[in-house]
Amino acid sequence: MSSHRISLARVEDLPPGATKKFIFDANGRKTEAFLANFRGELVAFVNRCVHLPITLDLDDNDFFTGDGNLFVCKTHGSVYDPKAGKCVGGPGQGKSLERLPLVVDAGVIYLDWDE
Numbered sequence: 001m002s003s004h005r006i007s008l009a010r011v012e013d014l015p016p017g018a019t020k021k022f023i024f025d026a027n028g029r030k031t032e033a034f035l036a037n038f039r040g041e042l043v044a045f046v047n048r049c050v051h052l053p054i055t056l057d058l059d060d061n062d063f064f065t066g067d068g069n070l071f072v073c074k075t076h077g078s079v080y081d082p083k084a085g086k087c088v089g090g091p092g093q094g095k096s097l098e099r100l101p102l103v104v105d106a107g108v109i110y111l112d113w114d115e
């Protein structure tokens with residue numbers, strides 16, 4: 001197992017409320033994920049709903065509910081706590097998105113991935 005960093009974005013390019021999708025290699029499988037700034041806290045999750053294994057955003061990079069309090073899956077409306085990734089309403093309730101580890105170094109956000 002080796003650890004490596006994948007550069008995702010500059011901190012200044014991801015203000016509160018912003019999200020950015022990315023692809024990374026998870027043990028040989030290309031996996032889609034997203035980075036988000038939730039009120040100043042940077043988080044990243046695999047972009048796969050806990051209800052059905054499809055993306056939350058249906059490809060438009062729009063993850064937050066209108067009030068910015070939660071992430072929402074466009075297909076059946078499961079909503080998620082952006083900090084923990086836990087589904088707090090809808091058909092996926094009680095399960096959690098897969099959270100990914102981040103580090104910030106010299107103003108750059110990296111996925112800090114063990115493989």
Ligand code: FES
Nearest residue numbers: 049051073076078
């Ligand atoms: S696929 Fe996300 S709520 Fe059903």
